[in-house]
Amino acid sequence: MDRVPVLKLGDILIVSIQIDLQDQSVLALQEDLADKVVATGARGVIIDITAVEIVDSFIGRMLATIAAISRMLDAETVVVGMRPAVAITLVELGLSLGGVRTALNLEKGVALLNHLEGSRIAAAVQ
Amino acid sequence: MGVTLSVPTDAGRRRIEELLQENEERVLKRWLEIAGSSSSSHVDRSSLAGQLRELYQALRQSLDGSGDSDLRGLLAELSRSRARQGFTPTETAVVVFGLKEALYESIETDGSPEALRGFIWFSQLIDDLGLLTMENYAAAREKVIIDQAEQLLELSTPVVKLWEGIVAVPLVGTLDSARTQVVMEKLLQTLVDTGSEHAVIDITGVPAVDTQVAQHLLKTVVAARLMGAECVISGIRPQIAHTIVTLGIEFGDIVTKASLADALAHALRESGVEFVSRKTRVAVRTEED
Amino acid sequence: MTTPAELPVNSNSDVVLVRQHVRTTAIDVGLSLVDQTKVVTAASELARNALVYAGGGQVRVEIVHNGIRKGLRLVFSDEGPGIPDIEQALTDGWTTGGGLGLGLSGSRRLVDEFDLKSAPGEGTLITVTKWAR
Ligand SMILES: Nc1ncnc2c1ncn2[C@@H]1O[C@H](COP(=O)(O)OP(=O)(O)OP(=O)(O)O)[C@@H](O)[C@H]1O
Ligand SMILES: [Mg+2]
Numbered sequence: 001m002d003r004v005p006v007l008k009l010g011d012i013l014i015v016s017i018q019i020d021l022q023d024q025s026v027l028a029l030q031e032d033l034a035d036k037v038v039a040t041g042a043r044g045v046i047i048d049i050t051a052v053e054i055v056d057s058f059i060g061r062m063l064a065t066i067a068a069i070s071r072m073l074d075a076e077t078v079v080v081g082m083r084p085a086v087a088i089t090l091v092e093l094g095l096s097l098g099g100v101r102t103a104l105n106l107e108k109g110v111a112l113l114n115h116l117e118g119s120r121i122a123a124a125v126q
Numbered sequence: 127m128g129v130t131l132s133v134p135t136d137a138g139r140r141r142i143e144e145l146l147q148e149n150e151e152r153v154l155k156r157w158l159e160i161a162g163s164s165s166s167s168h169v170d171r172s173s174l175a176g177q178l179r180e181l182y183q184a185l186r187q188s189l190d191g192s193g194d195s196d197l198r199g200l201l202a203e204l205s206r207s208r209a210r211q212g213f214t215p216t217e218t219a220v221v222v223f224g225l226k227e228a229l230y231e232s233i234e235t236d237g238s239p240e241a242l243r244g245f246i247w248f249s250q251l252i253d254d255l256g257l258l259t260m261e262n263y264a265a266a267r268e269k270v271i272i273d274q275a276e277q278l279l280e281l282s283t284p285v286v287k288l289w290e291g292i293v294a295v296p297l298v299g300t301l302d303s304a305r306t307q308v309v310m311e312k313l314l315q316t317l318v319d320t321g322s323e324h325a326v327i328d329i330t331g332v333p334a335v336d337t338q339v340a341q342h343l344l345k346t347v348v349a350a351r352l353m354g355a356e357c358v359i360s361g362i363r364p365q366i367a368h369t370i371v372t373l374g375i376e377f378g379d380i381v382t383k384a385s386l387a388d389a390l391a392h393a394l395r396e397s398g399v400e401f402v403s404r405k406t407r408v409a410v411r412t413e414e415d
Numbered sequence: 416m417t418t419p420a421e422l423p424v425n426s427n428s429d430v431v432l433v434r435q436h437v438r439t440t441a442i443d444v445g446l447s448l449v450d451q452t453k454v455v456t457a458a459s460e461l462a463r464n465a466l467v468y469a470g471g472g473q474v475r476v477e478i479v480h481n482g483i484r485k486g487l488r489l490v491f492s493d494e495g496p497g498i499p500d501i502e503q504a505l506t507d508g509w510t511t512g513g514g515l516g517l518g519l520s521g522s523r524r525l526v527d528e529f530d531l532k533s534a535p536g537e538g539t540l541i542t543v544t545k546w547a548r
Pocket of ligand 1: 465513516
């Protein structure tokens with residue numbers, strides 16, 4: 001089973017999904033992230049899915065769950081880089097990812113978190 | 127007639143095969159004259175001759191059962207290429223049917239009951255092959271039409287950049303489901319390519335929408351949100367607003383504006399551009415974040 | 416790519432392989448990027464259902480023609496418990512497994528043709544087709 005690495009950049013945790021994940025890897029990532037948010041006191045989580053070719057109901061649910069858990073732990077989650085074809089498919093599938101913030105790319109995701117958290121995170125990331 | 131019918135088909139068929147072999151050059155030459163003359167100027171003689179020779183060989187092989195002849199495949203290819211090059215159905219069919227006439231001259235010279243009986247059988251065979259050719263031709267034409275419609279769609283889909291971070295797609299004319307889908311895909315891709323967080327879908331030039339089209343517009347706005355961008359729909363005509371409401375389509379929290387200008391102003395405000403109006407002068411200041 | 420192909424769906428990694436095989440075949444068939452994504456997503460949902468609810472199954476991936484268009488056909492079959500109320504199972508949000516209940520209903524929207532045959536104790540057979548435009 002592949003494990004997705006979680007990077008820490010200032011107060012932000014960044015996860016970049018690069019390969020086609022099987023369901024256990026998705027669940028493992030969900031747990032890893034919750035642990036790391038608590039351990040690091042991160043104020044934001046960015047999940048970069050630029051390389052992801054499909055998001056099905058399982059991954060979609062994982063994204064929503066991570067966002068909900070993080071919020072409970074006082075961190076905001078932003079999903080960045082969703083491809084047009086993936087977005088169109090998700091809408092057709094019937095998944096709206098309510099409660100998940102999104103941004104076009106990593107840079108804009110960081111900007112959004114900064115905007116949300118104000119200067120605190122901005123200072124940490126510069 | 128009684129004479130011809132008393133000859134068994136097998137004997138007739140054998141005679142035809144013999145004639146096709148013995149008179150090959152003569153039949154081919156005549157066939158080329160017939161097939162070539164009825165086609166308009168864009169026919170290339172030498173390549174047609176090559177094609178006919180190939181078909182002739184394949185036909186003979188399929189008759190005497192020697193080798194794995196691909197007569198049907200060759201005919202399909204012939205009709206496909208003719209359909210694509212804009213030959214008419216008649217010009218295409220005559221290539222196949224011309225062989226009947228070309229062979230008939232050898233039959234007449236031969237004059238035997240076997241040859242005449244065989245010719246009836248041969249005519250039926252050619253008729254079948256001709257029908258097959260027509261079917262292939264029609265299918266190929268349909269494919270050409272579908273492809274052209276698609277190219278037109280691509281051409282009539284302008285996505286323009288209005289401002290740094292703001293793109294717009296001004297839709298004009300009748301929107302059907304297929305066109306709306308193409309336009310929307312292109313819009314979403316442009317958001318990624320230009321890093322734009324705002325899009326304006328302007329439907330001022332659209333006279334009416336049906337449920338499906340309204341749904342596609344709606345889905346595009348939701349898809350854009352999933353990608354991290356916001357859409358504004360502008361220029362909704364009263365009739366369209368009426369349609370949307372009577373159809374019970376939920377437009378929810380989607381921002382709509384009366385005109386493209388209003389939509390642009392909204393998008394600019396959202397992206398942090400501030401308008402300061404001083405009497406008649408308008409100054410635009412961009413806020414750094 | 417050899418077609419038709421018969422792939423097993425007996426583990427989570429099989430589901431990944433099914434997605435990859437369907438993607439390659441969808442490209443061969445000439446589906447647009449969006450249509451590839453739709454059919455791969457549907458395949459992922461149906462494969463996971465076979466794994467989760469029937470303890471495993473298999474899928475046949477084949478290329479089909481209708482005279483004008485080429486298409487991609489997927490036939491999922493399992494010998495699991497079957498679905499007692501098909502209409503209910505095809506309703507958005509209906510789940511017995513704590514999911515979102517979007518796998519079946521969503522897959523149906525993602526493909527051009529969708530056929531579900533199932534009865535209690537007789538397993539489930541789902542055939543979906545996506546045509547190239
Ligand atoms: N192959 C199958 N065998 C038996 N029952 C099935 C099968 N596939 C689906 N079902 C039943 O149909 C229900 C709906 O399936 P569907 O895929 O739509 O939702 P889900 O799997 O519960 O959730 P989701 O796929 O959204 O995560 C399932 O909960 C299950 O009861
Ligand atoms: Mg499911």
